[in-house]
Amino acid sequence: MANELILLDTWVSPFGMRVRIALREKGIKFEYKEEDLTNKSDLLLKMNPIHKKIPVLIHNGKPVRESGIIVQYVDEVWHDKAPLLPSEPYPRAQARFWADFVDKKLFNLQIYDTGRKIWTTKGDEQKSATEEFIGYLKTLEAELGDKPYFGGEKLGYVDVTMIPFYSWFHAYEVSGNFSIESNCPKLMAWAKRCMQHESVSKTLPDPKKVYEFILQLKKRLGIE
Numbered sequence: 001m002a003n004e005l006i007l008l009d010t011w012v013s014p015f016g017m018r019v020r021i022a023l024r025e026k027g028i029k030f031e032y033k034e035e036d037l038t039n040k041s042d043l044l045l046k047m048n049p050i051h052k053k054i055p056v057l058i059h060n061g062k063p064v065r066e067s068g069i070i071v072q073y074v075d076e077v078w079h080d081k082a083p084l085l086p087s088e089p090y091p092r093a094q095a096r097f098w099a100d101f102v103d104k105k106l107f108n109l110q111i112y113d114t115g116r117k118i119w120t121t122k123g124d125e126q127k128s129a130t131e132e133f134i135g136y137l138k139t140l141e142a143e144l145g146d147k148p149y150f151g152g153e154k155l156g157y158v159d160v161t162m163i164p165f166y167s168w169f170h171a172y173e174v175s176g177n178f179s180i181e182s183n184c185p186k187l188m189a190w191a192k193r194c195m196q197h198e199s200v201s202k203t204l205p206d207p208k209k210v211y212e213f214i215l216q217l218k219k220r221l222g223i224e
């Protein structure tokens, strides 16, 4: 059976972007289905009844869920094409550690905590959220050091995990009135380096579109 791949996703999701980047980096064709998360499709509810979330990659009718797990699955099935995780156990463990850091400290914060506080609060609360947010970015910048990518010479698992967040930077900078570039110049240089990969530039939405999305979300949440 040929590889039938369907990705249930939504354009602004950094979690979904990870999967799209991994598939595109490996030159794997897939069918993209945009989900309206305010009116979830029967297919999404059937394929991910536990979390009812996107992304879901349906491979020959079988669902793979959770973006980090999906990216690792894709890397295992198509390992010969642009491998993302190192083959040695220790560097693999290190890559998983930093991907976990991004998930716990930045992506979760983006949705549930500090990141969200940047665009839902004002004054001192917003200031401390911004400082915490920058602190996490500085930790990542220190880990990157002088390497071109987190995994070394090539785009890898940690880069694919983190780079979708770059499309949200503008929304945070405008909402929180701060500059990520001035705080984390090396991290911004890394982001621009990643954007030279077509798999990344074809996937990340226009940051101004993301900011518009945030403004709509604030209106829907009744936050002025």
Ligand SMILES: N[C@@H](CCC(=O)N[C@@H](CSO)C(=O)NCC(=O)O)C(=O)O
Pocket: 012, 013, 014, 015, 037, 052, 053, 054, 055, 065, 066, 067, 068, 111
């Ligand atoms: N840990 C998961 C998070 C996916 C997620 O939050 N998906 C969101 C859209 S992106 O913000 C989602 O599907 N939300 C729908 C809902 O919460 O009902 C992953 O890494 O795949």
